[in-house]
Amino acid sequence: MPGTTIEPRPLSPELIVVTAIELLEQHGEAGFSLRKLGQRLGCDPMTVLYHFKSKDGLLRAMADHLSAQLSASDPSQSWRDRLRALALEYRRVALAFPSSFALMARFWTTGPADYQHIELVYRALQDAGFDDQRLAEAGLGWYAAVIGLAAAEARGFLHSASHADTLEITKLPPASFATVQRLVPAFHTLDSERSYRLMIDAVLDGLDGAARRTAQRREATP
Numbered sequence: 305m306p307g308t309t310i311e312p313r314p315l316s317p318e319l320i321v322v323t324a325i326e327l328l329e330q331h332g333e334a335g336f337s338l339r340k341l342g343q344r345l346g347c348d349p350m351t352v353l354y355h356f357k358s359k360d361g362l363l364r365a366m367a368d369h370l371s372a373q374l375s376a377s378d379p380s381q382s383w384r385d386r387l388r389a390l391a392l393e394y395r396r397v398a399l400a401f402p403s404s405f406a407l408m409a410r411f412w413t414t415g416p417a418d419y420q421h422i423e424l425v426y427r428a429l430q431d432a433g434f435d436d437q438r439l440a441e442a443g444l445g446w447y448a449a450v451i452g453l454a455a456a457e458a459r460g461f462l463h464s465a466s467h468a469d470t471l472e473i474t475k476l477p478p479a480s481f482a483t484v485q486r487l488v489p490a491f492h493t494l495d496s497e498r499s500y501r502l503m504i505d506a507v508l509d510g511l512d513g514a515a516r517r518t519a520q521r522r523e524a525t526p
Contacts, residue, residue: 315347317355321369324362325404332403338362367407368415373397376424383428384508390421391450391504395497398454405458409451433515435522442511449507453500462496 323345328336338349338359345352356362374393377386398405408414413422422443429442456462470488478485 315345315351315355317365318369320345320352320355320362321365325366325369325401328366328404329401333406363407364411364414366404367411368417370397370401370404370408371414371421372417373400374417374421376420377428379424379427383431384512386424386428387446387508387511388504390424391454391507392501394450394454395457395500398458402458405455409448409455429511429515432511433519435518438514438518442514446507446511450504453503457496457500462494462499464494464496465491467492 320341324336324341327341327344331340338352341352342349352362353359356365374390374397377389377393379386381389394408413419425446426439426443429439429446432442434442465488470491473481473484473488473491476485
């Protein structure tokens with residue numbers, strides 16, 4: 305009707321977060337700002353701040369949205385299988401959101417969606433045999449290893465090397481760099497998933513050994 309004004313639809317926090325992740329994935333961190341997000345949403349940047357209080361609040365909510373994409377492990381599995389399954393979930397989410405995934409390492413916890421996975425991780429490590437102090441240390445170490453590894457693969461670090469990548473290696477003095485030169489053919493055929501899985505198993509092996517040593521010390525203490 306003439307003279308009728310159409311009120312803009314309200315912006316839910318979830319819509320803002322999803323749109324922000326889309327913007328970050330399309331343009332990267334350098335192309336992300338509250339101003340550009342407001343333009344995409346058709347609102348003033350202050351509207352975003354109304355929901356999240358600050359840019360960091362928005363970024364944390366974005367990270368928690370990614371945490372919500374992780375599928376929980378089967379609690380009936382062994383502690384190793386639970387942690388391996390969750391590590392593979394982090395890899396899946398990192399590959400799906402390579403730019404936004406870096407936010408996972410920015411906050412001590414991302415929020416509500418993160419806590420169910422945190423509980424799973426610490427229960428698994430408790431089942432491995434860690435006491436409370438070592439449990440806290442091992443859990444943070446596990447997260448650093450898994451999130452760092454997943455982020456590295458998502459950004460392309462684990463990809464197979466091109467001939468241009470290894471050209472410098474072939475020009476190094478053979479007497480001093482025989483090992484890396486011998487590996488050049490292997491660098492060209494790297495499989496990022498195999499590398500990721502190899503390192504996750506190495507982390508789990510290390511945790512297993514550390515838990516056993518913790519138990520041995522506990523048993524030896526009068």
